[in-house]
Amino acid sequence: MELKTVNELIGIVGEDYVITNPSQKISYMYDQVEMAMRPEANENSIVVKPKNTDEISKIMKYANEHNIVVVVRGGGTGLCGACTPVRESIILSTERLNKIIEIDEDNMVAVLEAGVTLYDLLEELENHEGVGFPVHPGDEGAQMGGMAVTNAGGARAVKHGVMRKHIQGMEVVLPSGEIMELGGKLIKNNAGYNLMQLIIGSEGTLAVVTKIILKIYPKDKYSATIIAPFESFDDASRAVLEILKSGVTPLAVEYQDKHLFVDTAKMLGTQWQAEKGNADLMIIISEKTEAALYETCSLINDICEKNNSYETLFAGKKSEQDELLLIRSQHYELIKDIIGHSFDTAVAVADVPAYLKELKSLAEEYNTITNITAHIADGNIHSDIVLVDGKMPPYAEELKEKIFKTCFKYNGTITGEHGIGKLRINDLKLQKSSTELDLMRGIKKLFDPNNILNPGTVIEV
Template sequence: MPFNALTSELIVAFEAIVGPAHVLTAQRAEAAATAEVYADYGRDHTEDLHYAPDVVLRPANADEISQIMRLCHEHRVPVTPRGAGTGLSGGALPVHHGVVLSTERLNKIIQIDERNLQATVEPGVVNEAFQNAVKEVGLFYPPDPASKGSCFLGGNLAHSSGGPKAVKYGTTKDYVLNLQVVLPTGDIIWTAANTLKNSTGYNLTQLMVGSEGTLGIITKVVFRLLPYPQHTILMLVPFRQEAQAAEAVSAVFRAGIIPSGMEFMERIAMEWSARYLGIPLTVPEDVRAHLLIELDGQDLDQLYKEAEQVYAVLDNYNVGEILLADTAAQKDELWRIRRNIGNAVKSAVYKEEDTVVPRAELGTLLAGVKEIGARYGFQSVCYGHVGDGNLHVNIIRGNLSDEMWNVGLREPISEIFRLCVKLGGTISGEHGIGLVQKGYIGIALAETNLNLMRGIKNVFDPHGILNPGKIF
């Protein structure tokens, strides 16, 4: 390991930078009876993994982060940046220990620029808090991961997070205009300009987005915003065949409709979630899957017209009775079922794979996942953003042996990923590679691509101290 251990001199230096109250160690946490809070800085939402930080720093701004990075660069101490810790690929885990750098105090919405439909925010702002703040002035920030109530915008940027609205509105990457970043060397840059178009040098903004905290620490973001869509209509469509649900998605687009949500739930996913929520729900015997389709816009009459067109498309498939939700309460309940599949699955032990393929291939992928599961003897709960071809495959521990769970699943997971790639897809749509998918990256990316990425990493971080052990 090329890294150095943390010294007491460095701790003192950190205290001078961020103030003693924001330098946490295991010993101090023990003394203050906050050991559990401290331990949380060593976990995220990925399985049950834990790695202990040597020290947790909670800087207040870019300048403090710059000073920290200069020290760590000089002393070759690893730094793992951390947002809210809701990641699903282990990206925030300090696998080489050293410093965990939390962005929790960079939590200000600095400006909402109504004239330009832009906002400048810090990375520690919670996604939903930001959505609500811009909605108050009639504006719209679309990216809405399932964890929107707790995840930070900085983490969303690290993985270019999506969410249901990505099918119409794109992912986090599509809303970023400009980033303030502290580089691993301590230098502070802005990546671009606050403009919708930019053809001035290489796109450092999009290089930073999705780099999982390995190239720099984002300290400010300029997002573009949209006018808030005033109305939505939601419909729940039962299908007798999973593959038909996937086909219907393409047909809706071909009819000229771009839904603002297009979610797929296989039968078992819906059942698990309803049971988890205590909602009495009887899915008819012959229903294999549901699509949850949302339309949005400024004009309700227009949405009803579009809904009729969607119905006309669905008439070509073997669907059950469509439930049209047009009250807020009905819509909330349907979205609650969809959003809680993840929580329902979490009540079991599971591994989540974030597969993604061209949208029309989702039926083939799902059938492949089930076939592989049957062959290796595991159950999976599948759901996801079918409009984007993004299928979350949750492999359930069930009665699998330790050997199978810890080692034996590698082969079937590899098979699933190879199928994704064969279908034109890849191994992560929105969760990132982080720690837990690192072993599979060679399935998606050629060695030449990985070498380019390693080269870029080395340009930004010559000592390799920032979030080491991730992606490749």
């Protein structure tokens, strides 16, 4: 980065908050994308840490006038390389915008600076009895701004939906440096085109989110986790559809290939309780009253039994539930070193069995494994192409193409929750019509005519 730019940035945020030292910069270069597939960061990028909206506005104005690329960085917990600076960039870290401005229990909203982490928010809400926030993408280091622009999802989307449903207002800085307020504490607002909904999911390419107004909710007090093993995936899947139609909505319904549950438990020094079966569901329930929890468990039990589950194992104590959740979430540690390419496809819930069957046959065709982990009740399937002898196998591109083709056969999407970022920018062209891509390009140009904000992400102009 030119010295002139560095000095200008020092002038805006102060010397302590411009990082040019390589060893200090390195942790700002990548997100959580696996090594084998991650885009390469440009080492000439520098990190700047503004403390507020006004400083961000000044940085954007300068960058825009001088055609300098800016990449916004939140918690760096993303999985599509959106925040990796592939060109020489100002990495604009929002970590100092970490103020919880207000927990407004009358309106049941939280007003948060963009750099507040999910961990910070949940910790603060502990001080507000009975109040919670439900979206949980897995890593609590995720920042609110990042969760908003990536439209974060996670396992609990079954009951609570994704971030889009919970954001009521935003403050953003446009590439020009202009500050814009969108929405507010209002529940209903039909005044004009909804630019906020457009910015949600735009992965830091249209505006820098500096503040968000987030809906908070009365917390469910009671929870349970059910493990239900089935002989066939079709039975398990039919049970899921019947549960969704029954009127009770689980917090989450997770499916993993059996070996992932069994081997992760072993790795953690414990044992996976469900010995029988080939297709295990982990169903997490949360309810407001004990009676409702009991009723929901009983109904789910009946549906699982009717669909030939071997048994239904209930965990009611927090420690037991935590152990199960740990086995679910730690499978990644088991496999992360062998992941060549990881997928985030999604199809309609009822198409999951047929889609998974085809993924399995594709794996057989190439004599490999799939590592399927699915948020099965919302149709979001994570699967992998695994490395062979530590290397990307020669058939990787071909298999990837076949997996996408299969996904499109079911009108699926290449990304249910992780986003396009830099990782899937070429793949997006396989899914979208040129008409839609052209409109996206037009929107990008409208917000960011000089293409300085996170270029090469989501859409190329």
